[in-house]
Amino acid sequence: MLASILQNVINALQWGSFYALIALGYTLVYGVLTLINFAHGDIFMVGAYIAFFVASFALTTLGMPGWAALALTIPATMVLTSLVGVTLERIAYRPLRRKGAHRLYVVITALMAGLILENGNLAILGASRKAFPPLIHETVYTIGGVSFTNLKIAVIISAFLVFAFLHWVVTRTRVGMAMRAISYDKFAVPLMGIPMDNIIVVTFVLGSAFAGLAGILFAMSYPVLEPYMGALIGWKAFIAAVVGGIGDIRGAFIGGFLLGAVEIMVVAFFPSTFRDLIAFTVLLAILTWKPTGLFGVAKTTKI
Amino acid sequence: MFRYTFHIILILTGGLITWMAYEEMLGLYTLSVLMFMGVNIIMSTSLNLVNGYMGEFSCGHAGFMCVGAYISSILGVLLFAKDKVFGAPLLDPSLAIYAFPFLILAGGVAAALAGLLVAIPSYKTRGDYLAIITIAANYIIISVIENLGVIGGSRGFMGMKRVINAMEDVAYLPWMPIWVFLFTVFSVWLLRRYLSSTFGKGVSAICQDEVAAEIMSVNTNKIKTISFMVSSGVAGIAGGLFAYVIGYVNPGSFNILKSTEALVMVYLGGMGSLSGSILSAVLFTLLLEALRPLQIIKWVVIPLLLIILMQFRPEGIMGNKELGDMFPWLKKFYKFK
Numbered sequence: 001m002l003a004s005i006l007q008n009v010i011n012a013l014q015w016g017s018f019y020a021l022i023a024l025g026y027t028l029v030y031g032v033l034t035l036i037n038f039a040h041g042d043i044f045m046v047g048a049y050i051a052f053f054v055a056s057f058a059l060t061t062l063g064m065p066g067w068a069a070l071a072l073t074i075p076a077t078m079v080l081t082s083l084v085g086v087t088l089e090r091i092a093y094r095p096l097r098r099k100g101a102h103r104l105y106v107v108i109t110a111l112m113a114g115l116i117l118e119n120g121n122l123a124i125l126g127a128s129r130k131a132f133p134p135l136i137h138e139t140v141y142t143i144g145g146v147s148f149t150n151l152k153i154a155v156i157i158s159a160f161l162v163f164a165f166l167h168w169v170v171t172r173t174r175v176g177m178a179m180r181a182i183s184y185d186k187f188a189v190p191l192m193g194i195p196m197d198n199i200i201v202v203t204f205v206l207g208s209a210f211a212g213l214a215g216i217l218f219a220m221s222y223p224v225l226e227p228y229m230g231a232l233i234g235w236k237a238f239i240a241a242v243v244g245g246i247g248d249i250r251g252a253f254i255g256g257f258l259l260g261a262v263e264i265m266v267v268a269f270f271p272s273t274f275r276d277l278i279a280f281t282v283l284l285a286i287l288t289w290k291p292t293g294l295f296g297v298a299k300t301t302k303i
Numbered sequence: 304m305f306r307y308t309f310h311i312i313l314i315l316t317g318g319l320i321t322w323m324a325y326e327e328m329l330g331l332y333t334l335s336v337l338m339f340m341g342v343n344i345i346m347s348t349s350l351n352l353v354n355g356y357m358g359e360f361s362c363g364h365a366g367f368m369c370v371g372a373y374i375s376s377i378l379g380v381l382l383f384a385k386d387k388v389f390g391a392p393l394l395d396p397s398l399a400i401y402a403f404p405f406l407i408l409a410g411g412v413a414a415a416l417a418g419l420l421v422a423i424p425s426y427k428t429r430g431d432y433l434a435i436i437t438i439a440a441n442y443i444i445i446s447v448i449e450n451l452g453v454i455g456g457s458r459g460f461m462g463m464k465r466v467i468n469a470m471e472d473v474a475y476l477p478w479m480p481i482w483v484f485l486f487t488v489f490s491v492w493l494l495r496r497y498l499s500s501t502f503g504k505g506v507s508a509i510c511q512d513e514v515a516a517e518i519m520s521v522n523t524n525k526i527k528t529i530s531f532m533v534s535s536g537v538a539g540i541a542g543g544l545f546a547y548v549i550g551y552v553n554p555g556s557f558n559i560l561k562s563t564e565a566l567v568m569v570y571l572g573g574m575g576s577l578s579g580s581i582l583s584a585v586l587f588t589l590l591l592e593a594l595r596p597l598q599i600i601k602w603v604v605i606p607l608l609l610i611i612l613m614q615f616r617p618e619g620i621m622g623n624k625e626l627g628d629m630f631p632w633l634k635k636f637y638k639f640k
Contacts, residue, residue: 030431036431036434092610095614096613096614096617099617101613101617101618102574102617102618104354104360104570104574105570105613105617105618105619107360108566108567108570108609108613109609109610109613111563111566111567112567112606112607112609112610112613113606113610115563115602115603115605115606116603116606116607116610118602119599119600119602119603119606120603122599123599123600123603231559235438235559238435239435239438239439242431242432242434242435243435246431246432273446273449273450274446274450276442276443276445276446277442277443277446277447277450280439280442280443280446281439281443283435283439284420284424284436284439284440284443287424287428287432287435287436287439288423288424288427288428288436291424291427291428291429291432292428292432293432296432
């Protein structure tokens, strides 16, 4: 009994790590721009595909061994994915921001950009699924009936490392200070001589790079890639970010693990078709009980 | 006399479509495009009530459409058609011709009740948190239906064609185009009357500033409840019509992509403009059909067109204005009282 609970906890931690990694990207962009970047789930998908191409290139054309290919894939994917994110910001969001369009129109643009990424991928690469090449040898460890692989541990550890890194960036560095300043008052910040556009680009770089990292880890854990893989996981990560209180890094992280835990527990005790139903009902209940999410602070409005 | 020009044109258009459908001058394809146009108009105008006029970001509107589609088709099949699951019809199938509008309205009422799922949390929750609740509501509705094996689960539900055949046996007329046209006019009229009433001005007040509206003695909770219910109820009407037009429903066709389509129509037309929503629903349906030969590339081209449009006209086609505000001479030709 205890062993099965622990097993589920480890599964939940792994599944929650993906949500947490993607939710961190949502919350960074939202915290700075109050923009829901609905294309973020598809940036995660693009990251997984980029990882696929880089890894196959390294393995077959360059003939590298698995560990070296992995060492090449991780930085290359993160850089290329962040380029995609920054391009999106540059082409689609920045002109709208300059024109002072209503922020919901930017959200619609983000939705459309996500559709373009998904269906562009489908049109270029075709509907056949891609199998991600195995990069490292998976070893299964069993301690007291609880079994876990080295990959699971790596996923969980990297989620925590990314969280620690982002927390450090936001609270301790000058860039992080500028980010917090922009989210506090968007109009006074340029007057202080802070280059707003650069800070926003940095935000997009950070968010997209970690979405790319999540893409690699996801592709290694579940080695089947398809163009629509980012859509549902993106929506759910967004929900995780909001349940944690969007704009707050701790909130996104904990929300991601919470959603992962709820989903794994539902699958463990109910038929798996009930997963979405119960997970979303729990989230609806949490939001009704605490309307600004777990870590969110209600804004007071002056009239 | 001038003031009724619009009504006369509307009646003539309806009559013309019915006559041409009856004489089979319009192909089935053209007719179905016209009917989807009607359904899309209902969807986009009803979503505009929440997103444009009330200023809340609802992105799970297809869920309510799903409720309406299922309720009205289940009722129709149960009452008027022979079915494998439900057995013999409970009522005489020749009565279907009289009961059909009530079937669609029943779907609307059920969807309005489902709208409470969103309306009640909206008392305390605002902005993006409410957006999540609407997405969650959409997913919850779809998964409930997927898990109900009695009505087909994720395989879908069919048998609505038999109800329409029963209507055509009594009087041979193109019933579906007639009903879609009448319900489109009814929905737009209802929303227009709702928004221009004194009560409906409160909706715009909530959009401007919710706290200030509350201080000025606007009962925001009541207005929110009723607006969400009206909006989702009208979406339910669209769902019922959609189900009968296609003759088959499955929960997968009311997923978040369908909601995205509705959102696109609203923001393309302009928030806070009913005529903009109608215009963009017509344009969007035509665009979807015109680009059909491109197959999957269609879904790259359409978002791209929209992004480009947003860059040049970020407020949508009509912005906040109605057609009558943009071209004041049009006001001579209609009377909305």
